[in-house]
Each structure stands twice: as structure tokens, then as C-alpha cells.
Amino acid sequence: QVQLQESGPGLVKPSQTLSLTCTVSGGSISSGNYYWSWVRLPAGKGLEWVGRVYSTGYTNFKSSLKSRVTISLDTSKNQVSLKLNSVTAADSAVYFCARSSMKTYAFDIWGQGTVVTVSS
Amino acid sequence: DIVVTQSPDSLAVSLGERATINCKSSQSVLNGNKNYLAWYQQKPGQPPNLLIYWASTRESGVPDRFSGSGSGTDFTLTINSLQAEDVAVYYCQPYYTTPLFGPGTRVEIK
Numbered sequence: 001q002v003q004l005q006e007s008g009p010g011l012v013k014p015s016q017t018l019s020l021t022c023t024v025s026g027g028s029i030s031s032g033n034y035y036w037s038w039v040r041l042p043a044g045k046g047l048e049w050v051g052r053v054y055s056t057g058y059t060n061f062k063s064s065l066k067s068r069v070t071i072s073l074d075t076s077k078n079q080v081s082l083k084l085n086s087v088t089a090a091d092s093a094v095y096f097c098a099r100s101s102m103k104t105y106a107f108d109i110w111g112q113g114t115v116v117t118v119s120s
Numbered sequence: 121d122i123v124v125t126q127s128p129d130s131l132a133v134s135l136g137e138r139a140t141i142n143c144k145s146s147q148s149v150l151n152g153n154k155n156y157l158a159w160y161q162q163k164p165g166q167p168p169n170l171l172i173y174w175a176s177t178r179e180s181g182v183p184d185r186f187s188g189s190g191s192g193t194d195f196t197l198t199i200n201s202l203q204a205e206d207v208a209v210y211y212c213q214p215y216y217t218t219p220l221f222g223p224g225t226r227v228e229i230k
Contacts, residue, residue: 047211047221060218096167105215106158110167
């Protein structure tokens with residue numbers, strides 16, 4: 001049973017870099033056929049896809065965030081990381097990591113999410 | 121830009137009655153013979169839960185009162201015989217070359 005667990009600071013200062021890690025258990029991120037994504041849920045708003053990484057390290061990002069986002073794999077730790085720089089209050093949200101199949105492109109496994117607040 | 125809309129924004133349905141949620145995409149998600157459109161249920165404090173993929177295929181373990189239909193740009197999620205545990209926000213997620221989520225529809229009990 002594949003499980004995802006997000007971790008990272010819950011408070012980030014404006015203009016600094018948000019850094020989160022998703023630890024994957026029960027399966028390898030190096031195996032093909034899956035994308036590993038970050039999705040966020042701002043308070044009072046809807047879900048927003050941030051970006052994804054494939055097992056090869058290939059990445060895609062939401063166009064409006066592309067200049068600020070990095071997503072990478074650490075295969076030795078079986079982790080997926082997210083870095084979002086130059087954050088503002090608008091980046092405050094619950095951040096989820098999620099797996100999607102290259103067969104269905106649907107997100108079938110999600111982490112529980114981690115709350116990030118951007119504030120001085 | 122691709123635009124995804126859901127209607128209604130919210131709806132209140134009596135227990136045991138039917139709830140219908142619509143999702144419309146400005147671009148077709150039909151590729152080959154598959155419509156790349158998924159539906160999710162999200163309850164407060166929980167991650168989203170995949171209900172439907174390929175527009176109409178129910179994920180394993182999802183009750184059969186949930187069904188999806190539609191093709192191309194117009195899709196529907198139907199919840200037959202609404203239960204109290206179905207109170208949630210429902211999102212559609214079309215897939216083009218990258219994922220995109222609809223704005224969500226809140227379902228409540230009347």
C-alpha cells in the first residue's frame with residue numbers, strides 16, 4: 001500500500017522560500033508509470049495543481065507559478081521535494097503531494113497535507 | 121487559456137434524493153477513445169478522494185451510488201440516494217497536457 005506523507009515548516013516569511021518534502025512508502029518513486037505532483041488548497045478556495053515530476057526527473061509546472069517553482073526527486077530517500085521561492089500571503093495553503101497514473105492521469109493516492117502560512 | 125467551470129456552486133439535497141453536478145471544459149478532453157476527466161470528493165480536513173476517472177469509471181471501493189457521464193467538453197457527476205456522509209466539496213479534474221481542477225461544488229443536506 002503506497003502512502004505519502006508531507007513535511008516541512010508551517011510558517012514561512014514573505015519573500016523567502018517554501019520548502020516541503022513528500023516521503024513515499026510502500027513503493028518506489030523510481031518506478032515508471034507515475035507522476036508525483038504537488039497540489040495546494042488555499043483557505044476558502046479550490047484545489048490548485050502546482051506541478052509534477054516523473055521518475056526520470058522530467059517536470060511540468062502550472063504556468064503562473066513556473067518561474068518560482070522547483071520539484072525534484074531524491075531516489076535514495078524515496079522523497080519528492082517542492083521549493084517555491086519569493087512567497088507571498090497568496091501562497092498560504094494546505095499543500096498535498098499526490099500520485100497520478102500515466103494511464104488515467106487521475107490522482108489516486110494523496111498525502112494528508114501540510115499547512116503552510118506565509119507571514120512575518 | 122483553458123477554462124473549467126462547475127455548476128452549481130453549491131446545492132442542498134434531501135437524504136435519499138439525487139444530486140447532479142456539471143463540469144464544462146473549454147477544450148475537449150477526449151483522446152482516442154478515453155475522456156480524461158476525473159471526479160474527487162473532499163471532506164473538511166481530509167485530502168481529496170478519487171471517485172471517478174475516464175469520466176465514468178468508478179475507482180475501486182467507491183459506492184455505486186456515484187456515477188459519471190459525458191464526453192468531450194461536458195460531464196456530469198450523479199450521486200444517487202444521497203447519504204449524510206456524502207456532504208463534501210466535489211471537484212472535476214480534466215486533463216489536457218497538464219492537470220487542472222474545476223472550482224468545486226459544495227453538497228449539503230437539505
